Amino acid sequence: MVTTTTSPPPKGPDTEARRSKSTARPGDKIFLGLSRGSGITLLVIMAAIAIFLTYRAALAISKDEANFLTTSEWNPAGNPPVFGIAVLAFGTIVSSVIAMIIAVPVAIGIALFISHYAPRKLAAPLAYVVDLLAAVPSIIYGLWGAIFLVPYLDGLNKWLDEYMGWTYIFDKASDGLARNLFTVGILLAIMILPIITNVTREVFLQVPKMHEEAALALGATRWEVIRMSVLPFGRSGIISASMLGLGRALGETMAVAVVLSPSFVISGHLLDPGGGTFAQNIASKFNEANEFGRDALIASGLVLFAITLLVNGAARWIIARRKEYSGAAA
Amino acid sequence: MAKRIDVSGLSAYYGAHKAIDDISMTVEPRSVTAFIGPSGCGKSTFLRTLNRMHEVTPGGRVEGKVMLDDENLYGSHVDPVAVRRTVGMVFQRPNPFPTMSIFDNVAAGLRLNGKYKKSQLNEIVERSLKGANLWNEVKDRLNKPGSGLSGGQQQRLCIARAIAVEPDVLLMDEPCSALDPISTLAIEDLIGELKERFTIVIVTHNMQQAARVSDRTAFFNLAAVGQPGKLIELDDTERIFSNPSVQATEDYISGRFG
Amino acid sequence: MSHAIQDRPVQTAVRHDPLRHARLPRWSPLAIAAGSIAAGVGLGLAAGWHSRIQWGLLAALFFVLGTYAVTAKVEGSRQAKDRVATSLVWVCFILAVIPLLSLAWVTISKGLETLDPYFLSHSMNGVLDAEVGGGIYHALLGTIEQVLLATLIAAPIGLLTAVYLVEYGRGKLAQAVTFFVDVMTGVPSIVAGLFILATWNLMLGFGPSGFAGAMALAILMMPVVVRSTEEMLKLVPNELREASLALGVPKWRTILKVVLPTAIGGITTGVMLAVARITGETAPVLLLVFGTKLINENPFEGAQASLPLYVYEQYAVGTDAAISRAWAAALVLIAFVMILNLVARGIARWKAPKTGR
Numbered sequence: 029m030v031t032t033t034t035s036p037p038p039k040g041p042d043t044e045a046r047r048s049k050s051t052a053r054p055g056d057k058i059f060l061g062l063s064r065g066s067g068i069t070l071l072v073i074m075a076a077i078a079i080f081l082t083y084r085a086a087l088a089i090s091k092d093e094a095n096f097l098t099t100s101e102w103n104p105a106g107n108p109p110v111f112g113i114a115v116l117a118f119g120t121i122v123s124s125v126i127a128m129i130i131a132v133p134v135a136i137g138i139a140l141f142i143s144h145y146a147p148r149k150l151a152a153p154l155a156y157v158v159d160l161l162a163a164v165p166s167i168i169y170g171l172w173g174a175i176f177l178v179p180y181l182d183g184l185n186k187w188l189d190e191y192m193g194w195t196y197i198f199d200k201a202s203d204g205l206a207r208n209l210f211t212v213g214i215l216l217a218i219m220i221l222p223i224i225t226n227v228t229r230e231v232f233l234q235v236p237k238m239h240e241e242a243a244l245a246l247g248a249t250r251w252e253v254i255r256m257s258v259l260p261f262g263r264s265g266i267i268s269a270s271m272l273g274l275g276r277a278l279g280e281t282m283a284v285a286v287v288l289s290p291s292f293v294i295s296g297h298l299l300d301p302g303g304g305t306f307a308q309n310i311a312s313k314f315n316e317a318n319e320f321g322r323d324a325l326i327a328s329g330l331v332l333f334a335i336t337l338l339v340n341g342a343a344r345w346i347i348a349r350r351k352e353y354s355g356a357a358a
Numbered sequence: 359m360a361k362r363i364d365v366s367g368l369s370a371y372y373g374a375h376k377a378i379d380d381i382s383m384t385v386e387p388r389s390v391t392a393f394i395g396p397s398g399c400g401k402s403t404f405l406r407t408l409n410r411m412h413e414v415t416p417g418g419r420v421e422g423k424v425m426l427d428d429e430n431l432y433g434s435h436v437d438p439v440a441v442r443r444t445v446g447m448v449f450q451r452p453n454p455f456p457t458m459s460i461f462d463n464v465a466a467g468l469r470l471n472g473k474y475k476k477s478q479l480n481e482i483v484e485r486s487l488k489g490a491n492l493w494n495e496v497k498d499r500l501n502k503p504g505s506g507l508s509g510g511q512q513q514r515l516c517i518a519r520a521i522a523v524e525p526d527v528l529l530m531d532e533p534c535s536a537l538d539p540i541s542t543l544a545i546e547d548l549i550g551e552l553k554e555r556f557t558i559v560i561v562t563h564n565m566q567q568a569a570r571v572s573d574r575t576a577f578f579n580l581a582a583v584g585q586p587g588k589l590i591e592l593d594d595t596e597r598i599f600s601n602p603s604v605q606a607t608e609d610y611i612s613g614r615f616g
Numbered sequence: 617m618s619h620a621i622q623d624r625p626v627q628t629a630v631r632h633d634p635l636r637h638a639r640l641p642r643w644s645p646l647a648i649a650a651g652s653i654a655a656g657v658g659l660g661l662a663a664g665w666h667s668r669i670q671w672g673l674l675a676a677l678f679f680v681l682g683t684y685a686v687t688a689k690v691e692g693s694r695q696a697k698d699r700v701a702t703s704l705v706w707v708c709f710i711l712a713v714i715p716l717l718s719l720a721w722v723t724i725s726k727g728l729e730t731l732d733p734y735f736l737s738h739s740m741n742g743v744l745d746a747e748v749g750g751g752i753y754h755a756l757l758g759t760i761e762q763v764l765l766a767t768l769i770a771a772p773i774g775l776l777t778a779v780y781l782v783e784y785g786r787g788k789l790a791q792a793v794t795f796f797v798d799v800m801t802g803v804p805s806i807v808a809g810l811f812i813l814a815t816w817n818l819m820l821g822f823g824p825s826g827f828a829g830a831m832a833l834a835i836l837m838m839p840v841v842v843r844s845t846e847e848m849l850k851l852v853p854n855e856l857r858e859a860s861l862a863l864g865v866p867k868w869r870t871i872l873k874v875v876l877p878t879a880i881g882g883i884t885t886g887v888m889l890a891v892a893r894i895t896g897e898t899a900p901v902l903l904l905v906f907g908t909k910l911i912n913e914n915p916f917e918g919a920q921a922s923l924p925l926y927v928y929e930q931y932a933v934g935t936d937a938a939i940s941r942a943w944a945a946a947l948v949l950i951a952f953v954m955i956l957n958l959v960a961r962g963i964a965r966w967k968a969p970k971t972g973r
Binding site for chain 3: 053058060063064066069070071074076080083133136138141145160164168169171176177184187218221249250252275278285306311333337339341
């Protein structure tokens with residue numbers, strides 16, 4: 029489940045020498061062809077995803093009578109068709125940001141708990157449980173979120189409205205259940221917590237003991253050891269884990285579709301019901317959409333695809349840039 | 359600054375396993391004391407009890423007393439963190455903080471223990487690097503990562519880091535075993551200089567090294583594998599290597615076992 | 617050189633802390649925790665807050681602040697920071713455990729209310745929304761067929777790709793494949809669904825079917841299989857390959873007879889974990905399989921049901937009977953995924969290559 033991004037170079041055998049020999053046999057040729065073909069298939073699929081989504085999206089956008097990027101309306105079946113992703117982009121980013129603000133620090137905390145604080149007898153089973161939690165299907169988080177979390181957050185919403193209302197974002201203008209972006213953010217945070225925790229914990233456990241002992245021997249407290257050797261060593265791991273979680277949060281469909289009561293308004297009042305995300309909008313609008321409407325949804329999906337590509341690319345870039353400091357050389 | 363260590367009745371455990379048994383000895387200030395003995399005899403474990411690093415190992419536990427001048431390191435109100443600050447340590451493999459520059463590595467311990475002005479830090483870092491005979495090699499690249507140095511330089515950087523906080527005692531756990539002969543020689547010279555300021559205890563596998571650098575030598579041994587290690591004898595290095603009072607010491611030194 | 621240092625007057629003194637200082641008793645964190653919980657509950661009751669979430673947050677806040685204040689006063693600021701870090705880590709842990717425990721508890725207790733053999737062996741044929749009864753047989757069947765088909769597509773391609781990357785791969789093509797496998801891992805499931813929708817349904821004109829869903833699931837599964845298989849193949853020691861090659865065994869037979877069998881345990885685990893992951897995917901199934909109340913045994917023709925989709929549909933229906941069906945189906949789904957996970961990890965432990973690491 030874990031994508032190791034800094035995997036060591038494969039200790040593969042000296043292929044140069046063997047390749048010349050291997051080409052001689054038909055069995056080898058076929059096998060090489062098959063395995064190389066599979067790799068190429070993968071590339072073709074990725075290219076096809078990009079090409080076909082772009083093509084169908086272009087069909088839709090060319091007939092869009094409004095600005096696709098800035099319009100906060102979704103009416104591809106109208107005459108003329110008008111649809112834009114402004115609300116979806118806003119909702120997707122806001123809910124993911126809320127999720128990250130909550131999940132990343134907590135995940136680092138849990139990872140530290142498992143790797144450095146928990147009693148040893150507790151640590152191993154705990155890590156196992158977190159592993160399992162990462163596999164819980166998102167629809168189940170959605171079901172639990174809609175039926176259990178939403179009523180529970182009602183009180184918190186009222187409280188935030190009363191005492192933090194002056195911050196604007198926590199001002200609850202309209203009544204109604206807590207089926208808002210804030211709740212979605214919390215639910216997404218709970219969902220991505222296990223993934224971020226898992227990857228981060230593994231990185232923390234890889235911190236060479238000698239770095240921790242170096243800090244200890246200088247008279248560092250446990251927290252100072254973590255700050256001096258564990259966190260710096262784990263930084264790129266934390267970043268890649270967070271990006272992995274962010275990717276999940278951005279693309280999460282069912283949990284959002286179940287919890288959010290959508291509307292096509294951009295509102296900074298996070299506690300008001302409404303808003304939407306790319307994935308949620310596709311799932312909710314799909315059944316009622318005709319072929320053109322589906323193309324419009326594909327167009328919004330293409331934007332989601334592009335955003336997740338950017339996030340993953342950024343993660344990889346950060347990790348590559350920090351490699352010289354990763355401590356692998358020491 | 360340099361203080362006397364007085365150990366009495368010290369035993370250390372890993373869980374239920376007793377690693378060293380009932381060790382008592384005195385380490386004189388401003389001298390180098392070497393610990394020698396076969397693998398598994400507990401000399402490294404014993405060394406790590408002197409700055410309370412042993413109890414960091416899961417299951418690690420210590421009984422007995424370690425007096426640093428007139429303070430018991432295992433006294434009930436003693437903070438192990440403060441102990442490690444007072445008793446510095448250099449490890450088998452050089453372990454500079456990989457994400458820190460050379461300067462920050464040396465200043466790391468100082469920054470933990472209070473506020474210093476930039477100029478004061480500069481001064482102490484320079485003093486420590488000079489004390490570790492590394493200043494001339496790194497003065498132009500203090501802001502480069504410490505992991506870019508050679509192994510021997512890294513180990514001297516670790517020594518500079520340890521002496522920057524001016525500990526009372528400096529423990530060295532086979533500091534040269536990962537180094538080439540020339541770097542080893544540099545470290546050995548350095549140990550000779552450092553002993554004028556610090557009480558130094560060094561664990562070594564290399565008997566020639568013990569003979570070269572130490573004033574006193576302690577020989578550790580174990581009855582059998584799985585048995586706890588014991589202190590066999592501690593005496594002036596010259597005497598240990600020429601005329602030890604215990605037969606086992608002589609056997610070990612002359613290469614008859616271990 | 618050292619003499620020069622000795623001669624120079626020491627200008628900046630290095631600060632020394634005393635070895636002993638006042639320390640808090642061992643039971644102090646517990647005492648502070650008990651005090652903050654009492655304060656949190658007390659204040660919550662006094663202010664008349666209904667939600668216990670606020671009580672808990674308040675208690676957590678008191679705990680962290682109280683720890684800092686008490687420690688800073690008695691032990692000093694460094695120790696205070698250390699203790700606050702410790703208490704924060706504990707708070708994180710507890711904060712995270714509560715919702716996850718709640719999720720598990722609710723799913724199990726609600727699910728067991730409806731779950732029985734009848735539920736497992738009947739479809740929703742003729743069952744009205746508000747009516748009690750009906751079951752998930754059609755959905756189970758659909759999910760199993762879709763996941764099997766997806767595995768049949770994804771596992772060979774993923775496995776062979778991993779073999780290519782580890783055993784043959786150097787150069788540009790391998791680099792590109794490695795990079796795009798990473799990219800593919802990040803593709804949201806709904807995008808995979810949209811891709812099949814755009815090609816298979818909209819351009820080629822096929823209707824919804826289990827197979828369409830399986831293709832989207834296969835896209836999600838492939839990168840996971842490639843990554844895990846790659847890791848396992850890298851663990852196979854080179855000596856084994858060389859020993860076999862030295863005996864004159866051709867490379868492809870070496871891979872088939874030596875490398876793959878050595879890593880088979882780990883590879884199986886990876887494939888099973890990937891299966892567990894796609895089993896719970898709802899979004900692509902929603903777009904491509906469409907859902908039905910009836911039993912459709914043919915995954916290549918017509919709409920099918922699927923377990924995660926069933927949970928979603930029953931929730932959307934919203935009647936009490938439907939919601940309890942949703943919980944029961946959720947329990948079956950979670951049990952299915954968990955059993956797959958446990959078995960997979962069991963295999964990993966049992967078949968772990970003894971030579972690795």
